[in-house]
Amino acid sequence: MKGRVVILDHVGDRAAAALVVDGRLEDLLIDPEGDAPLTGAIYRAIADRPVKGQGGMFVRLPGGLSGFLRQISGIAPGQRIIVQVTGPAEPGKAIPVTTRLLFRSRWAIVTPGAPGLNISRRIKDEDTRAALQTLADDGMAGAAPDHGLILRSACETAEPEAIAEDIRAMRDLAAAVTADLAGDAELLLDGPDAHDSAWRDWAEPEPDEVAQDAFAELGIWDMIDALRTARVDLPGGGHMMIEPTRALVAIDVNTGPDTSPAAALKANISAARDLPRQLRLRGLGGQVVVDFAPMPKKDRGTLDQVLKAAFRGEGESNLAGWTTLGLYELTRKRDRTPLASLLEGLE
Structure with missing residues (x-):
């Protein structure tokens, strides 16, 4: 599969889209199940109550839903405001919203x-x-x-x-x-589904091909199955393990059978280059902690540059840097539902 190919399909009755570049899966969008609000949906909401100590406020949305708004300067309880969904809600938490509309x-x-x-x-x-x-x-x-x-x-x-x-x-x-x-709380503009988002965000550069209902034919399901496992193989025999927990995403990088002096640096560079893609495809965000393969401290500068280049253009990401224990910390905006949740119940 050469060139830039956009594939539009469905997972059950949910819209799904995949972006493949030269045979490698670069992006994947699958709509959430049920009536979960889509990212980008715009509501008329009613300010409810501020949350002391968290710098935010709960807002009432239609259908008994609750949103959490952080920009609350000048907003009083009972006031009607226009808000936009910024990402999926974590289980048991309110939907994140903002008054900074796009x-x-x-x-x-x-x-x-x-x-x-x-x-x-x-x-x-x-x-x-x-x-x-x-x-x-x-x-x-x-x-x-x-x-x-x-x-x-x-x-x-x-x-x-x-x-x-x-x-x-x-x-x-x-x-x-x-x-x-x-009026009361109401949905004013629905968010884009996977097909609309693909049309909107994958237009540049222009795709070489757009395929309909071709996940099975073009091997997309095999690529998705590879994302359901924690292990990601790296060039040279190394691998990394990506394991989300409730609090953070833990990543461990291993050199594999390579015992050369530069084995750790090579494995770490390969992992760093692929890390943004893996987090994007798996729908993972929040706090991310990476345990890179042991290497001399003098090589950290090289890896820092690789990470900065890899995450350039990845949206809201913050590369916090190295801890005293030699771990690397970063944060990535939670802008998607985790892939594992989207695929629950599918064989």
């Missing part, structure tokens, strides 16, 4: 409360940036003063008419939703 589409992101017109830094050509700036100025003319716009990197190869239409659609949607404050 109206995302394939080319444009409208940002209420964050004014300014911005173009992706990945677009380097000055003529292209100038043309996009004109589209942004025209498209946001008449928008609310506090509504901003981000034009995504996919705009570099898109038709100007399509970008302009996308800007207008997101601008008008943002204006309508943010003004809808009257």
Whole structure:
């Protein structure tokens, strides 16, 4: 399977999508079961009660659901607010929400409360940036003063008419939703399912092929089965074990049969390069602790650079660094339901 291939399928009655690049699974999206809110869903919520010591507030959502909001400055109990789901809820906990809304589409992101017109830094050509700036100025003319716009990197190869239409659609949607404050708690805009997210976020670079209902035919199920085990084999015979617990994700890196002086560094570099992909595919986040294979302290600088490069562009990740025990700590935003939970009950 050469090139960049997007495969759209279903797991039971749930939408699922896979991104494969040159035969390697790079991303995987599967919708949660039941009525669990999708990440990105926008609600009219009612502020409930602040939680002292946690810097947040519970908010009431429709259907008896509860959300937890951290940005509570100026919000009083009983006030109606517009919030967006930022990720899945952990078992027994409220749904994480934010008042910092993002109206995302394939080319444009409208940002209420964050004014300014911005173009992706990945677009380097000055003529292209100038043309996009004109589209942004025209498209946001008449928008609310506090509504901003981000034009995504996919705009570099898109038709100007399509970008302009996308800007207008997101601008008008943002204006309508943010003004809808009257009434009880209500779902105002559902989050994108796996197929919508694939169309929106995997457009750049443009896929070489888009396949429908082809998980079995293209071997995606075999790739998914490999993610159900803790062991990840590394080049050179080493491996790492990825084991999520209630509190954190524990990762252990082993050199395997290689006994050369550079065995530990080679295994650690291989593990570091693959770590963001493995966490993304497995839907793991929160605190991550890595027990790299023992190596001289002088090699830590090299591994630090590899980790920084690997996690660049991975969203909200924080590389905290080394502990006194020689473990490496990092955090990654919990923006997906763990794959193991999504596949429960499937053979």
